[in-house]
Amino acid sequence: MQQVRGVVARSKGEPVSVETIVVPDPGPGEAVVAIQACGVCHTDLHYREGGINDEFPFLLGHEAAGLVESVGEGVSDVAPGDFVILNWRAVCGVCRACKRGQPWYCFTTHNAAQPMTLASGQPLTPALGIGAFAEKTLVHAGQCTKVNPAAKPEVAGLLGCGMMAGIGAAINTGGVGRGDSIAVIGCGGVGNAAIAGANLAGATTIIAVDVDEKKLEWATEFGATHTVNSRRVDAVHAIQELTDGNGANVVVDAVGRPETFRQAFYARDLAGTVVLVGVPTPDMTIELPLIDVFGRGGATKSSWYGDCLPSRDFPMLIDLHLQGRLPLDRFVTETIGLGDVEEAFHRMERGEVLRSVVVL
Numbered sequence: 001m002q003q004v005r006g007v008v009a010r011s012k013g014e015p016v017s018v019e020t021i022v023v024p025d026p027g028p029g030e031a032v033v034a035i036q037a038c039g040v041c042h043t044d045l046h047y048r049e050g051g052i053n054d055e056f057p058f059l060l061g062h063e064a065a066g067l068v069e070s071v072g073e074g075v076s077d078v079a080p081g082d083f084v085i086l087n088w089r090a091v092c093g094v095c096r097a098c099k100r101g102q103p104w105y106c107f108t109t110h111n112a113a114q115p116m117t118l119a120s121g122q123p124l125t126p127a128l129g130i131g132a133f134a135e136k137t138l139v140h141a142g143q144c145t146k147v148n149p150a151a152k153p154e155v156a157g158l159l160g161c162g163m164m165a166g167i168g169a170a171i172n173t174g175g176v177g178r179g180d181s182i183a184v185i186g187c188g189g190v191g192n193a194a195i196a197g198a199n200l201a202g203a204t205t206i207i208a209v210d211v212d213e214k215k216l217e218w219a220t221e222f223g224a225t226h227t228v229n230s231r232r233v234d235a236v237h238a239i240q241e242l243t244d245g246n247g248a249n250v251v252v253d254a255v256g257r258p259e260t261f262r263q264a265f266y267a268r269d270l271a272g273t274v275v276l277v278g279v280p281t282p283d284m285t286i287e288l289p290l291i292d293v294f295g296r297g298g299a300t301k302s303s304w305y306g307d308c309l310p311s312r313d314f315p316m317l318i319d320l321h322l323q324g325r326l327p328l329d330r331f332v333t334e335t336i337g338l339g340d341v342e343e344a345f346h347r348m349e350r351g352e353v354l355r356s357v358v359v360l
Ligand SMILES: NC(=O)c1ccc[n+]([C@@H]2O[C@H](COP(=O)([O-])OP(=O)(O)OC[C@H]3O[C@@H](n4cnc5c(N)ncnc54)[C@H](O)[C@@H]3O)[C@@H](O)[C@H]2O)c1
Pocket: 041, 042, 043, 046, 161, 162, 165, 185, 186, 187, 188, 189, 190, 191, 209, 210, 211, 212, 215, 230, 254, 255, 256, 257, 259, 260, 276, 277, 278, 279, 280, 303, 304, 305, 306, 348, 349, 351, 353, 354
């Protein structure tokens, strides 16, 4: 075992702190990864606020890249020195989703079997089974996806959660392709990644919706063809006007609130698709006329992690990035240290960043 520094949320709403973390040596099927970079995702803040579950203390951070330091017995897919992006979908291959040939829904993904702990011995819950706001972390080897080491760690790590969730929400869940129209509500890191994904896939009308002008400016850099400030105008009406009065083929809700979901539901064309990728809190409910659910046809889908398959999608998207076709680097608004995560949460809440990335 070894002791490293990591960012811990001890209780609901309390500011995070840098603590000593005990990382066990890797057991069978496990790997210890030396973290090089880890992005600050809104989901880390959801954890800190008790919005995910009550299993405090959490070791936060889950959007990371690094170098494999050591592997346990039976690990053959990765080796010490490999440059990897950590994923929270290490598919099991045997659950009912995997058996049906849909491993991107895998219901029993692998995580490390041994717990990391505080110096007191108190077990930590790693965010999304990763816990990468730390110098080193212990994961299941299947959570390590090898990619081209020419990519910068602070850029590559972002694919480990938010950017993959956004790109995949558009391309995988929404099925956006050449000539389609798409609207994205909420243009933070995840929403703007959906816009970049739609752009990559050849969508011709890409409508960015946010309540913050700066986010909308960023959205145009990622390929939005139109922007809508929904604080000023009615989002549904604006999206319909920009699509010949019809609505978009796909609308992505990257906020995850009843009002944004309702906008997404009504702003899509008949037979269109609504994709919910923003994470609601447990108290949120929505009421819709059932005749509208029927009458509008199409699909309302949730997107977990962009329906990604890390082994298929991470190396491909890193290659596209290295070829200059996916501007992942532009999501990095700032690089920070381990001690700056609390401030990064505040900057996120104030809308000043797409991604703050902890660099080690
Ligand atoms: N489904 C998944 O697999 C997955 C993965 C990662 C993150 N997420 C979730 O995606 C969401 C977005 O994450 P993020 O990191 O991009 O967050 P973020 O805070 O960077 O972005 C949120 C954006 O929504 C905008 N916004 C807020 N209220 C709005 C409203 N009423 N109308 C329009 N825009 C509004 C904000 O201005 C901001 O630009 C979070 O809920 C996060 O937990 C989901």
